[in-house]
Amino acid sequence: MTNAPYSGIRVIVYGVGAMGLIATRLLLDKGAEIVGAIGRSPSKVGRDLGDIAGLDRFLGVPVENDLEAVLSRGADIAVVCVSSYLSTMHKHFAACLEHGINVVTIEEETVFPWTTAADQAQSLDALAKANKVTLAASGAQDVFWLNLVTTLLGASHRIVRLSGQCRWNVDDYGPEVAGHLLIGRSKEDFDKYVASSGWPEFVARQTLEALIARIGLEVASITSNVSAVTSEEPIHCQSLGTDIATGFVIGTVDRTFITTREGPRFEFAMEGRVYRAGEADNNLWQVKGEPDLELRCDDANYRFTTCSTLINRIPDVIAAPPGLRSLDMLAPASYRHH
Amino acid sequence: MTNAPYSGIRVIVYGVGAMGLIATRLLLDKGAEIVGAIGRSPSKVGRDLGDIAGLDRFLGVPVENDLEAVLSRGADIAVVCVSSYLSTMHKHFAACLEHGINVVTIEEETVFPWTTAADQAQSLDALAKANKVTLAASGAQDVFWLNLVTTLLGASHRIVRLSGQCRWNVDDYGPEVAGHLLIGRSKEDFDKYVASSGWPEFVARQTLEALIARIGLEVASITSNVSAVTSEEPIHCQSLGTDIATGFVIGTVDRTFITTREGPRFEFAMEGRVYRAGEADNNLWQVKGEPDLELRCDDANYRFTTCSTLINRIPDVIAAPPGLRSLDMLAPASYRHH
Numbered sequence: 001m002t003n004a005p006y007s008g009i010r011v012i013v014y015g016v017g018a019m020g021l022i023a024t025r026l027l028l029d030k031g032a033e034i035v036g037a038i039g040r041s042p043s044k045v046g047r048d049l050g051d052i053a054g055l056d057r058f059l060g061v062p063v064e065n066d067l068e069a070v071l072s073r074g075a076d077i078a079v080v081c082v083s084s085y086l087s088t089m090h091k092h093f094a095a096c097l098e099h100g101i102n103v104v105t106i107e108e109e110t111v112f113p114w115t116t117a118a119d120q121a122q123s124l125d126a127l128a129k130a131n132k133v134t135l136a137a138s139g140a141q142d143v144f145w146l147n148l149v150t151t152l153l154g155a156s157h158r159i160v161r162l163s164g165q166c167r168w169n170v171d172d173y174g175p176e177v178a179g180h181l182l183i184g185r186s187k188e189d190f191d192k193y194v195a196s197s198g199w200p201e202f203v204a205r206q207t208l209e210a211l212i213a214r215i216g217l218e219v220a221s222i223t224s225n226v227s228a229v230t231s232e233e234p235i236h237c238q239s240l241g242t243d244i245a246t247g248f249v250i251g252t253v254d255r256t257f258i259t260t261r262e263g264p265r266f267e268f269a270m271e272g273r274v275y276r277a278g279e280a281d282n283n284l285w286q287v288k289g290e291p292d293l294e295l296r297c298d299d300a301n302y303r304f305t306t307c308s309t310l311i312n313r314i315p316d317v318i319a320a321p322p323g324l325r326s327l328d329m330l331a332p333a334s335y336r337h338h
Numbered sequence: 339m340t341n342a343p344y345s346g347i348r349v350i351v352y353g354v355g356a357m358g359l360i361a362t363r364l365l366l367d368k369g370a371e372i373v374g375a376i377g378r379s380p381s382k383v384g385r386d387l388g389d390i391a392g393l394d395r396f397l398g399v400p401v402e403n404d405l406e407a408v409l410s411r412g413a414d415i416a417v418v419c420v421s422s423y424l425s426t427m428h429k430h431f432a433a434c435l436e437h438g439i440n441v442v443t444i445e446e447e448t449v450f451p452w453t454t455a456a457d458q459a460q461s462l463d464a465l466a467k468a469n470k471v472t473l474a475a476s477g478a479q480d481v482f483w484l485n486l487v488t489t490l491l492g493a494s495h496r497i498v499r500l501s502g503q504c505r506w507n508v509d510d511y512g513p514e515v516a517g518h519l520l521i522g523r524s525k526e527d528f529d530k531y532v533a534s535s536g537w538p539e540f541v542a543r544q545t546l547e548a549l550i551a552r553i554g555l556e557v558a559s560i561t562s563n564v565s566a567v568t569s570e571e572p573i574h575c576q577s578l579g580t581d582i583a584t585g586f587v588i589g590t591v592d593r594t595f596i597t598t599r600e601g602p603r604f605e606f607a608m609e610g611r612v613y614r615a616g617e618a619d620n621n622l623w624q625v626k627g628e629p630d631l632e633l634r635c636d637d638a639n640y641r642f643t644t645c646s647t648l649i650n651r652i653p654d655v656i657a658a659p660p661g662l663r664s665l666d667m668l669a670p671a672s673y674r675h676h
Contacts, residue, residue: 003600026495143493147670148633151489154650154671155481155643157364215673262341262675291639291646295486301629305493308629312492331669332485333492335553337600 004031005336012036012075015082016044016063018174019106021053022307023079030338036070039063071099077314080105086117093135097127103135104317106306108203110137112210112326116201125324136325138313139306144283144297145207147332150214152295161288164268169275171238172303178239181272185249190228199226204270205256213328217260224256229273237274250274312336342369343674350374350413353420354382354401356512357444359391360645361417368676374408377401409437415652418443424455431473435465441473442655444648446541448475450548450664454539463662474663476651477644482621482635483545485670488552490633499626502606507613508589509576510641516577519610523587528566537564542608543594551666555598562594567611575612588612650674
């Protein structure tokens with residue numbers, strides 16, 4: 001294996017927020033050629049990608065906000081770290097695919113978009129096939145909530161119930177995520193918001209659906225709910241830059257419950273919360289069945305592993321058959337030594 | 339997915355010890371057709387497989403010791419649970435392959451036999467190819483020490499060192515395994531035996547080599563050692579039916595250290611020991627690198643998961659290209675719902 005396993009792969013960094021900038025460094029470590037960078041923030045457009053990524057060198061790659069200009073120069077793949085939900089991201093993915101550029105993204109719905117965003121998923125699948133390129137999502141969920149679990153199930157004779165629990169730190173992400181989770185609001189505000197606006201399912205449901213599709217079972221019913229986690233003592237929220245008083249929202253727990261026609265039941269509780277000092281990301285999956293099984297990762301470092309898994313996926317996505325490949329359709333991500 | 343996923347698969351149960359009998363029940367659960375059973379013990383030959391497996395029904399499958407008679411009736415695959423090491427098992431595998439019957443086995447060296455039993459591995463590979471069938475090994479190591487770990491590494495940007503630790507219960511297996519580990523002997527006897535006879539590497543080394551091959555690195559050096567674990571208090575050994583006094587051997591720790599040309603280092607400590615009440619099989623893998631990662635399975639139930647993984651592997655082995663397929667060459671085992 002070469003010291004530069006991505007040598008000769010031409011990449012566009014699409015989105016230069018926190019995740020896109022970590023991805024930039026990992027791409028360079030593996031020897032990829034970064035041929036363009038797309039951003040919107042006036043504080044970043046025009047600056048060199050190496051500069052804003054905090055590298056010790058300039059890359060000769062300016063951040064541009066002219067999408068068409070960057071994409072029309074061509075690339076093997078775009079690493080897209082912009083926002084969540086296909087309703088928001090459809091146009092960004094479509095632009096890449098129309099230019100014959102593969103896409104790997106941390107956009108969570110793309111993990112398994114067939115039920116929550118069926119029309120958008122089908123139109124992107126058709127567009128990717130027409131242009132002979134592939135769109136796929138990855139991130140920490142790819143390894144920790146999907147492939148580790150399906151691999152564990154290779155030792156299961158019979159699943160009765162599979163239960164997953166995980167926790168991630170709101171402060172590892174930007175103010176957008178904190179706002180989305182209604183961090184800092186009162187419990188009453190939170191409940192009122194959910195009652196009136198609903199709560200779009202976010203990553204946990206899609207990953208569980210991908211898992212069930214991968215093991216060849218058929219979904220009978222899906223239910224989900226969300227509840228607020230409130231603070232027991234005042235806590236500082238770094239991503240909002242404010243203190244949150246006792247009793248106010250510091251996180252949420254999303255719970256997804258899926259039954260299958262074949263019998264096995266699945267549930268996944270995903271907690272996103274502002275951490276106290278010393279807390280770490282966790283991941284626990286338990287199988288009730290024959291035999292009972294358990295898998296635990298005590299410090300899954302989701303912020304970093306979202307980027308590292310995304311970058312490890314690049315050769316798979318380039319090699320995959322054209323179309324939108326949801327994560328049930330891809331073999332586990334591989335380590336790529338550099 | 340059907341309720342009988344192995345419907346139409348004709349299987350020979352080759353070896354009717356503890357593991358072969360668990361495998362028998364799992365095969366029937368999944369709808370396989372058992373077309374023959376091979377055994378040697380005079381207490382079993384001639385009896386019905388359902389009877390000796392403790393099932394509530396006869397299967398119309400007598401245990402036979404006439405290998406040629408059973409194999410010449412044909413089958414899709416033989417599930418071989420007889421003994422360890424290719425030097426012992428070569429003739430058993432060869433007999434199946436010569437009859438055009440695929441083989442899946444718990445024989446540990448076959449996990450990655452290319453360096454410890456190269457000649458035997460190559461001759462079996464050629465024989466399998468000539469007969470257009472496949473030979474592969476599985477067992478708990480397939481899931482817990484290989485595929486869970488390579489899947490975790492899909493989230494690793496850079497490995498500096500990978501360390502594994504596991505523990506299994508000598509009393510889960512027969513007196514042969516306890517004898518092989520010199521259980522009940524004095525520490526002096528143990529050390530004298532190892533100094534004069536050596537200690538053939540057993541499963542831990544082969545699994546680690548398969549792992550390194552899978553992630554595309556090249557072995558630079560392999561070293562291994564073994565040490566005795568002695569009892570701190572008297573303990574009963576079920577598999578030998580004796581009590582072991584304080585200070586005598588109740589287990590061994592096999593340690594394998596592998597360096598690679600690319601830099602990352604690998605080590606694996608496998609402990610086989612007579613358990614005290616309340617102890618359970620464990621499995622812990624830690625990555626030092628970017629980032630540090632950890633994976634733990636607190637009750638891996640190796641005795642049962644060796645059989646369940648073996649049986650889950652059957653469709654993979656039948657579908658694989660002909661030859662000896664070491665475990666680095668196969669995708670992770672899948673759950674097979676019934």
